[in-house]
Structure formats: C-alpha cells, structure tokens
Amino acid sequence: xxxxxxxxxxxxxxxxxxxxxxxxxxxxxxxxxxxxxxxxxxxxxxxxxxxxxxxxxxxxxxxxxxxxxxxxxxxxxxxxxxxxxxxxxxxxxxxxxxxxxxxxxxxxxxxxxxxxxxxxxxxxxxxxxxxxxxxxxxxxxxxxxxxxxxxxxxxxxxxxxxxxxxxxxxxxxxxxxxxxxxxxxxxxxxxxxxxxxxxxxxxxxxxxxxxxxxxxxxxxxxxxxxxxxxxxxxxxxxxxxxxxxxxxxxxxxxxxxxxxxxxxxxxxxxxxxxxxxxxxxxxxxxxxxxxxxxxxxxxxxxxxxxxxxxxxxxxxxxxxxxxxxxxxxxxxxxxxxxxxxxxxxxxxxxxxxxxxxxxxxxxxxxxxxxxxxxxxxxxxxxxxxxxxxxxxxxxxxxxxxxxxxxxxxxxxxxxxxxxxxxxxxxxxxxxxxxxxxxxxxxxxxxxxxxxxxxxxxxxxxxxxxxxxxxxxxxxxxxxxxxxxxxxxxxxxxxxxxxxxxxxxxxxxxxxxxxxxxxxxxxxxxxxxxxxxxxxxxxxxxxxxxxxxxxxxxxxxxxxxxxxxxxxxxxxxxxxxxxxxxxxxxxxxxxxxxxxxxxxxxxxxxxxxxxxxxxxxxxxxxxxxxxxxxxxxxxxxxxxxxxxxxxxxxxxxxxxxxxxxxxxxxxxxxxxxxxxxxxxxxxxxxxxxxxxxxxxxxxxxxxxxxxxxxxxxxxxxxxxxxxxxxxxxxxxxxxxxxxxxxxxxxxxxxxxxxxxxxxxxxxxxxxxxxxxxxxxxxxxxxxxxxxxxxxxxxxxxxxxxxxxxxxxxx
Numbered sequence: 111x112x113x114x115x116x117x118x119x120x121x122x123x124x125x126x127x128x129x130x131x132x133x134x135x136x137x138x139x140x141x142x143x144x145x146x147x148x149x150x151x152x153x154x155x156x157x158x159x160x161x162x163x164x165x166x167x168x169x170x171x172x173x174x175x176x177x178x179x180x181x182x183x184x185x186x187x188x189x190x191x192x193x194x195x196x197x198x199x200x201x202x203x204x205x206x207x208x209x210x211x212x213x214x215x216x217x218x219x220x221x222x223x224x225x226x227x228x229x230x231x232x233x234x235x236x237x238x239x240x241x242x243x244x245x246x247x248x249x250x251x252x253x254x255x256x257x258x259x260x261x262x263x264x265x266x267x268x269x270x271x272x273x274x275x276x277x278x279x280x281x282x283x284x285x286x287x288x289x290x291x292x293x294x295x296x297x298x299x300x301x302x303x304x305x306x307x308x309x310x311x312x313x314x315x316x317x318x319x320x321x322x323x324x325x326x327x328x329x330x331x332x333x334x335x336x337x338x339x340x341x342x343x344x345x346x347x348x349x350x351x352x353x354x355x356x357x358x359x360x361x362x363x364x365x366x367x368x369x370x371x372x373x374x375x376x377x378x379x380x381x382x383x384x385x386x387x388x389x390x391x392x393x394x395x396x397x398x399x400x401x402x403x404x405x406x407x408x409x410x411x412x413x414x415x416x417x418x419x420x421x422x423x424x425x426x427x428x429x430x431x432x433x434x435x436x437x438x439x440x441x442x443x444x445x446x447x448x449x450x451x452x453x454x455x456x457x458x459x460x461x462x463x464x465x466x467x468x469x470x471x472x473x474x475x476x477x478x479x480x481x482x483x484x485x486x487x488x489x490x491x492x493x494x495x496x497x498x499x500x501x502x503x504x505x506x507x508x509x510x511x512x513x514x515x516x517x518x519x520x521x522x523x524x525x526x527x528x529x530x531x532x533x534x535x536x537x538x539x540x541x542x543x544x545x546x547x548x549x550x551x552x553x554x555x556x557x558x559x560x561x562x563x564x565x566x567x568x569x570x571x572x573x574x575x576x577x578x579x580x581x582x583x584x585x586x587x588x589x590x591x592x593x594x595x596x597x598x599x600x601x602x603x604x605x606x607x608x609x610x611x612x613x614x615x616x617x618x619x620x621x622x623x624x625x626x627x628x629x630x631x632x633x634x635x636x637x638x639x640x641x642x643x644x645x646x647x648x649x650x651x652x653x654x655x656x657x658x659x660x661x662x663x664x665x666x667x668x669x670x671x672x673x674x675x676x677x678x679x680x681x682x683x684x685x686x687x688x689x690x691x692x693x694x695x696x697x698x699x700x701x702x703x704x705x706x707x708x709x710x711x712x713x714x715x716x717x718x719x720x721x722x723x724x725x726x727x728x729x730x731x732x733x734x735x736x737x738x739x740x741x742x743x744x745x746x747x748x749x750x751x752x753x754x755x756x757x758x759x760x761x762x763x764x765x766x767x768x769x770x771x772x773x774x775x776x777x778x779x780x781x782x783x784x785x786x787x788x789x790x791x792x793x794x795x796x797x798x799x800x801x802x803x804x805x806x807x808x809x810x811x812x813x814x815x816x817x818x819x820x821x822x823x824x825x826x827x828x829x830x831x832x833x834x835x836x837x838x839x840x841x842x843x844x845x846x847x848x849x850x851x852x853x854x855x856x857x858x859x860x861x862x863x864x865x866x867x868x869x870x871x872x873x874x875x876x877x878x879x880x881x882x883x884x885x886x887x888x889x890x891x892x893x894x895x896x897x898x899x900x901x902x903x904x905x906x907x908x909x910x911x912x913x914x915x916x917x918x919x
Contacts, residue, residue, distance in 0.1 A: 124366060127359045134352050149338050151188060155214075156331045158185050162221050163322065165228070178225050185218055207337050214330040221325065224318050231311040231318070238304045238311070239265065245301045258301060261286060265308055276312050283309055394469065394490040400483050402426045414492050416462035427488070430459040432466055447473050447486055457490070468497040506870050510831060513867050517587040518857065519561055520568035528586040528594055532646055538582075539604060541595040541611075542634040542650035543571070548591040551629075559622050561860060564591060566620050567629060571595070574614050579607075594650065608633045608664035632657050633664035683734040686722065691740060695721040696747045698755070699912035700919070703765070703883060703905040706896075712903060713763040713796065714919075716752050717912050718744060736771070745772055746781045753785040755915055756794060762919065765796035767828060773814050774807075786821045793822030798849060800828050808842055815843055826883070831871055840878070847903070848875055852886030855906075858895045865895075872899050 161181050192211070246262050261282045283305050388395050394411035398404050404422050412419060415430065422429055435458065446453040457469045469490040476485040515527040523531075532540070545551065545567070552560040568585070571593060575583050582598035595611075602610070612631060619626045634654025636646035649667035657665035690696050698716050705712040720726040735741040752766050772778050786792045797818065799811075815825055824846040831851045840848070850871060854864045875882045884896045887906030896904060910918070 124359060124363045128356065128363055132356060149335060149342075151191060152331060152334050152338065154184075155188055155218075156328065156335075158188065159218070159221070159327050159331065162225060165225065178229055182222055182225060185222065189215060189218070207334070210330055210333050210337070214327060214334065217325050217327040217330065221322065221327065224322055227318055228315065231314045235308060235311045235315075238308045241304050242301060242308070245304070249298070249301070258286065258298070261305065265305065276309065276316065279305075279312075280309055394488075394492060396427060396488045396490070398427065398486045398488075400485065402486065405485070411490070414461070414467065415459075418462075421462070430461075430467075432458050432460040434458045434466075443473070447475050448483070450475050450477070450483065456493075466494070467492060468494045502874075506874055509867060509870055513831060513854075518854070518861050518864050518867075520565055520587050522568055522572075522585055522587045522593075524586060525588045528588070528596070528647065531584065531596060535596075535598060537639055538596055538598040538646070539638050540636040540646040540650045541597070541604075541608065542636075542647075542654040543593040543595060543611075544632050544654055545591040546630040546632055555622055558860060562622060563620060563627075563629070567591075567615070568593070570615060570618050574611055578602075578610065578614075594647070604635045604666055605664070608635060612663045631663075635664065635666045637667055680734050680737070683731050684738050684740065686726075687720070687731055687735050687738070687740045687744065690720045690722070691743055691747065696744055697721055698748055698751050698915065700764075700915050701905055701912040702910050702918065703903055704909055706893075706902050706904055713765055715798070715905065716748065716755075716764055716766045718748050719912075741771070742775050742778050745775075745778050749778070749781050749785060752795075753789055756789060756791065759919060760791045760794070763794045763796065765798050765826065767800060768797045769800045770811070773811055779814065783817075786818070786823070789821075793824075795821075796824040796826055796846070798826045798828035799843070799845075812842055812844070819844065831867055840880070845880065847881035847883060849883040849885060850901075852906075855884050855892065855896070856886040856888060859889070859891045868896075868899055872901060876900065 158181055161177070165178055165181065242262055242265065246258060249258065261279065264279045264282065283302070286305075287302055388406075388408050391408060392410055394414060395406075395408040396404060396411060397406040403424050403426060407417075407419060407422060411417075417430075443453050443455070452475075453471075453473045455471060457467075457471050459467045459469060461467055470493050471488055471490040473486055473488045475483045476487060478484050515523060515530075517524040532538075548560075551563060555563065564587075568587060571585050575585050575595060579595075579597060580601050584596045586594040586596070588594055597607075612633060615629055615631050618628070620629060621627075632654055634650045634652065634657055636649035636653065639646075653665045653667040657663065687696075697719050699719050700714040701717060702711040703713045703715060704710065718728055718732070720731055732741070732744075735744055748766060752764055756762075756764060786795075789795070819825065825843065826847050826849055827840065827843070827845050828849045829851040830848045831854050848871065850868065854867055857864045858868060872882055874880075881903060882901045883903040883905065884892075884901045885905050887893055887896065887904045887908045889908055892906075893904065893908060
C-alpha cells in the first residue's frame with residue numbers, strides 16, 4: 111500500500127514538473143516572440159528615421175510632400191503602438207530603457223518639426239524658382255541678362271541637388287544687387303528679391319540638415335535594439351535551461367511510464383500465472399465479494415462438488431452447507447474473517463447430490479488500498495477420502511481391540527482384559543476355574559464338540575454370575591478350559607461361593623450330539639488384594655493347582671500354599687539356561703515360509719531351542735529368562751548363529767524375532783549392528799517385531815528401524831492382531847510385511863469371528879500394499895481358506911516342522 115502511494119506521488123510530481131516547466135517555456139517563448147515583434151517595430155522606427163534623413167537631404171526639385179505626410183503618420187502610429195503595447199510598457203518600466211526611449215521620442219518630435227520646416231521651405235523655394243524662371247524667360251535682352259541667367263543656372267542646379275556653392279550664389283547675388291541698384295526695372299528688382307528668398311531658404315535647409323545630423327537618433331535606436339537583444343538573449347538562455355529541465359523531466363516521465371508499463375505487464379503475467387495456478391490447483395478455491403456472494407470457483411471444486419459454475423455464482427457458500435455445523439460455528443467463522451483475520455478449520459459440506467464432503471479450509475480477507483475488505487478467498491483441501499480411511503482404520507482398530515480383549519470362541523473377556531482389570535482395580539477377589547480332565551473330554555468328543563462344551567460352559571458361568579452374584583462381577587476365559595471370575599463386591603463368603611458354583615456346574619447337564627454329559631471343575635480363589643511378591647491371578651492359579659494336588663474341589667490361597675515350589679521351578683529353569691549357554695546348547699531351528707503362488711520357499715524363520723534331555727521350545731524357558739540377565743545372552747547367541755548361517759547361505763533369506771526389550775538393550779543392538787557391518791548380504795535378513803509386546807517408545811523403535819533399514823534389511827510385524835499396536839502404528843514403523851497371529855489362523859475353519867478379523871487385516875494390507883504371512887497353517891483346509899482370503903505367504907506344520915539348519919538346508 112505504501113509503495114503504491116509513493117509511486118502515485120512520484121508520478122504526480124513528474125507530471126507537475128513537466129507541466130510547470132512547459133508553461134514556463136511557453137511564457138518565455140511568448141516573451142521572446144513579443145520582444146522580437148518590438149525589435150521589428152524599432153527597426154521600423156529606424157527605417158522611418160532613414161526615410162526622414164533621405165527626405166530632408168533630397169533636392170527641392172524632387173521633394174515628395176505625400177511621402178513626408180505618410181512618414182509623419184507612420185511615426186505617430188509607431189509611437190502609439192509603443193505606448194499601447196503591454197510588453198513594451200513592461201519593458202519600459204526599467205528607468206534606463208525609459209530614458210533612452212524618451213530621448214528617442216523627443217528626437218523624432220524634433221525631426222517632425224524639421225519635416226514641417228523642410229516642407230514649408232521647399233514650398234517657398236519651388237514657388238520662388240517658378241517666379242524666377244518666369245521672370246528670366248520674360249525679361250528683355252540687356253547687358254545684365256547674362257549674369258542673371260548664370261545666377262539662375264546656379265540656383266536651378268542647387269535646387270536639383272548639384273554641388274553648386276551657396277556662397278557662390280550669395281556672391282553673385284550681392285554683386286548683381288550692387289550692380290543693379292540703379293536699375294529701375296521691376297522685373298530685375300523682383301528677380302533680385304526672389305533670389306534673396308531662395309538664398310534664405312537654401313540657408314535654412316542647409317542648417318536643418320546640419321541640425322538633423324547632430325541629433326544622432328540612430329545611436330538611441332541602436333541602444334534600444336541592443337537592450338531588447340540583451341533581454342532576448344537572457345530569455346533565450348532561460349529558455350534553453352527550461353528546455354533542458356523539461357527534456358530531463360520528460361525523460362524521467364518516459365522512464366517512469368516504461369517502468370510502470372513493464373510492471374503492469376509483469377503484474378498481468380503474474381496474474382495470468384496466478385489464475386492458471388488457481389484454475390489448475392488440486393485445492394478447492396472459492397472467491398466471494400465482501401457480502402459473501404460467490405464470484406469465482408475453480409474447476410477442482412466444481413469437479414469434487416458436482417456443482418456447475420452457473421449454479422453457485424452470485425450465491426453464498428451456504429449452498430454447500432450440510433447442516434451438521436451449529437450456528438455458533440458459522441458466527442465464530444464470520445466474526446473472525448470480518449475482523450480481518452484468517453480462519454482455519456474443517457467443514458463438513460455436501461455436494462450437489464447431497465453427499466457429505468470433508469474439507470480442511472483456510473479463509474482469508476482481501477483488502478483494498480484503504481484497508482477495506484473487498485473479497486474473501488477460501489482455499490480448501492478435500493479430505494473426504496482420508497476421513498473415510500481414518501474411519502475405516504478406527505473401525506479396524508476397534509476390531510483389533512475387541513479381538514485383543516475378547517475371547518474369540520465364547521465372546522467373553524480374555525486374559526488381556528483380566529490383566530488390565532487387575533492393574534486398575536486394587537481390591538477384588540479372583541476365582542480361577544478349570545475343567546477337570548478336559549484332555550479326556552477332547553479326546554472323547556473331538557475338537558469341534560470340545561469347543562461347543564466350552565461355549566456352553568461359558569453361558570452357564572454367565573448365568574451363575576448374573577443370578578447369584580452382584581453387579582460388580584466379571585467373567586473371563588483365559589485359555590482352553592480355564593476361566594476366571596472376578597468379584598469386587600461379594601455378597602457371600604468365598605468358600606460358600608465356590609461350593610455353590612461347583613454344585614451349579616456339576617449338576618448342570620450339557621447336551622452334546624443329543625447326548626447328556628456333566629462336567630466337574632476345580633476352583634482356586636485369591637486374596638482380596640495383591641501380595642508383595644505375587645498378584646491375584648498367580649494366587650488364584652496356585653490355589654487351583656494346590657486344590658488339584660490335594661484332590662479337593664476348591665481352595666483359597668494361603669501364604670504357605672507352596673509358593674516356594676513355583677520359585678524353585680523358576681530357579682531350576684534359570685540354572686538350565688545358564689548351563690545351556692555355557693555348553694553351547696542354545697541352538698537355532700528353521701521353519702520355512704512359503705510363497706504360495708509359486709509354491710517355493712521364500713524365507714526361513716529362525717527359532718531358538720535348548721538342547722537338553724529333550725528339545726526345549728521357547729515357551730518352556732524364554733519367559734523365565736526375561737526375569738534374569740540370561741535373556742539378552744540368549745538373544746545375542748541367536749543373532750550370531752543366524753549371521754553365521756547367512757554367511758554360509760548367501761542366497762537364502764532368514765527372519766529373526768525381535769522384541770521391544772531387544773531394542774532397548776544396548777549390548778543386543780551393538781551385537782546386531784556389528785554383525786550387519788560384517789555381513790556381505792544384510793538385505794537377506796528380516797527382523798520380526800513382536801506386535802503382542804507392549805511397545806512404549808515408538809519414537810525410539812522407529813529410529814532404530816531406520817538405522818537397520820539402511821543396511822537393506824526388512825521389517826515385519828509378528829503376531830499381528832493379538833497385541834497392543836494398531837493400523838496407524840504400522841505406518842509409523844515403516845514395516846515391509848505383516849505376519850498374522852497364529853492363534854487367529856489356526857481356528858479359521860471353525861471360528862467366524864477369526865475369519866472376520868483375518869479379512870479386515872488382509873483388506874487393510876492390500877490397500878496399504880503390505881504382503882501378508884499366515885503362520886500356524888496346520889491343515890489343507892486352513893491353507894485353502896487363506897488362499898481364498900488373498901494371503902500369498904504361509905508357514906506351519908502343514909508345510910514343515912521346525913528343524914535344525916543341517917536338516918533343512
């Protein structure tokens with residue numbers, strides 16, 4: 111705005127400069143022209159003077175009376191013009207100029223008298239000459255006639271302007287006058303007297319001529335001409351200076367106009383580029399006037415909203431409102447932009463067909479040079495697809511969370527939900543319920559009927575909880591045939607509750623394949639709060655274990671309930687791990703992962719084992735090792751043996767399970783990076799991050815993954831669908847493929863909920879372009895199902911059991 115005012119001021123000053131100097135040049139030039147006219151008049155005065163001089167010196171015989179009258183008239187007219195001319199009057203204000211002019215005028219007045227004298231004298235001379243001529247022609251012949259004729263000749267010659275001397279004429283006149291004194295002739299006396307008149311007038315004319323010469327009027331005229339020329343020269347110099355400044359000003363004006371023109375051209379080019387940018391922008395752009403009437407909408411908005419331009423021009427953006435925003439929302443928006451501020455937020459609008467559109471928007475006011483709002487411009491980004499995708503992600507996260515906290519078979523809360531409940535609730539008693547001899551039940555009735563028994567038992571337990579207990583009780587299925595009942599507010603003593611529950615189950619008939627059967631259960635009960643070295647779940651489990659050992663139906667946990675045995679077992683396991691590490695009995699097994707479309711081995715998963723009297727799988731020692739310092743030693747042993755295997759088999763790919771605590775252990779990470787630096791084919795390694803682990807610091811994990819991926823390694827999420835993370839975390843961790851939790855896969859042929867979870871994970875993976883691996887594939891039926899779901903990679907006992915590298919490579 112400030113630049114614009116300066117530009118206009120500068121342009122106005124240049125124009126005023128040009129106009130001012132142009133007007134000054136006009137005045138000076140006019141003054142010079144007027145003075146030149148005066149010079150012409152002065153020169154005319156000089157010509158009149160010359161004519162007067164010529165007239166005065168002209169012989170009497172050639173005197174022109176009309177010319178003398180015209181000269182006098184012209185002289186009067188010229189001085190009258192001088193007196194009436196404003197420019198001359200202004201010039202004559204100078205005292206020196208006026209004195210010269212006054213003297214010149216006075217001299218011409220004298221000359222005018224000389225003309226009158228000359229005219230009258232010439233008249234007398236002409237008359238006298240005519241009389242003398244008449245007398246001389248009529249005079250009779252006598253002895254004086256010759257002298258008279260001689261005198262007459264001199265007079266005639268003098269009147270004709272010859273060089274005859276007046277003195278000679280005077281001497282002849284005196285001589286004749288003396289000689290003819292006695293002469294009585296009237297002709298002679300008349301002649302002599304007229305000669306005297308002629309001599310007198312000739313003398314006057316000669317004196318007049320001499321007086322005229324003494325006037326030196328030309329000097330004054332030339333002085334006037336000089337004054338005018340000097341003044342004209344000064345004005346010409348001034349004119350030249352003004353012309354220089356004017357030319358410079360015009361030059362500046364031209365340069366400024368050229369600059370303005372170039373700027374305007376650039377602005378027009380910028381405007382065209384701006385228009386093209388707006389027209390071709392992927393953002394939705396709307397421009398309204400100060401009263402919010404739409405004046406412009408770009409093609410992207412029209413394409414997205416399904417409106418035609420003519421349908422919205424002149425209307426307010428309210429035509430696109432969905433009605434899902436409150437009146438306060440729009441009032442706050444209008445108040446913000448009307449106050450000259452920028453508004454940023456989100457709209458839920460609708461298109462021409464009534465479909466909802468989600469838009470992130472920025473609305474800014476546009477001001478004129480007076481800081482008055484003339485327009486509003488809205489730049490909007492259509493985030494409908496992102497919102498729908500986010501909604502889909504949230505729904506899938508909800509499914510995963512439900513799956514994480516819900517038992518897939520019974521629909522009851524699961525172990526994860528129980529652990530969370532125990533962490534939050536300080537008080538409350540837990541009952542551990544387990545079916546007696548359920549292994550025999552499975553053997554007798556088969557897997558399918560066993561699942562039905564578990565479902566019916568879950569319903570019976572729910573009926574008991576709802577009918578016999580207070581509202582502060584919850585039922586959980588832990589695994590297989592194990593259930594837990596948590597009671598916060600007890601309306602009966604624990605022993606009475608367990609007795610009543612045992613009786614309720616034992617006398618309840620379960621109909622399987624139209625055959626009635628009864629179940630027997632054993633119940634363990636925890637204390638009401640957690641102890642120092644254990645928690646209520648462990649207490650209930652120990653109480654249940656002890657009830658089985660003592661062959662009773664239920665038992666309440668006591669401090670002396672053989673806790674030492676449990677710790678003893680852990681110490682025994684730790685000692686076994688210590689010996690296995692020292693004796694190099696921590697070994698790795700391999701299980702192939704197949705690429706189903708090509709039916710070839712894509713990769714081998716590395717699994718840890720301990721060689722003892724029998725091969726120990728990880729579930730027998732790994733959790734216990736995490737409570738000691740030996741877990742990280744086991745992990746470093748696995749890393750080193752995996753890289754040793756990779757050096758021997760550079761054309762094979764291998765994957766290693768990595769947990770959150772592995773990433774947090776400096777020694778384990780150093781071991782990994784050392785081996786990666788030495789490895790010739792690090793791109794053949796994949797790290798499978800256990801999704802079931804509670805990852806607390808995703809930022810740290812992400813940073814470590816970025817460092818690992820610089821070596822070309824791949825990252826996989828293991829046990830996906832069973833843990834704490836969600837779909838959003840996948841993008842954060844930059845994984846390369848997903849491995850679905852085996853507990854979901856193994857029940858696909860009999861659990862519709864698992865099928866739904868699998869389908870949702872696969873759908874998400876396809877949209878996000880993540881390859882999917884299914885583990886725990888134990889039958890051809892499961893294989894057919896995962897093929898139908900679109901899963902391309904699989905592993906499990908159906909293909910091959912884990913084996914030593916020497917047995918499988």
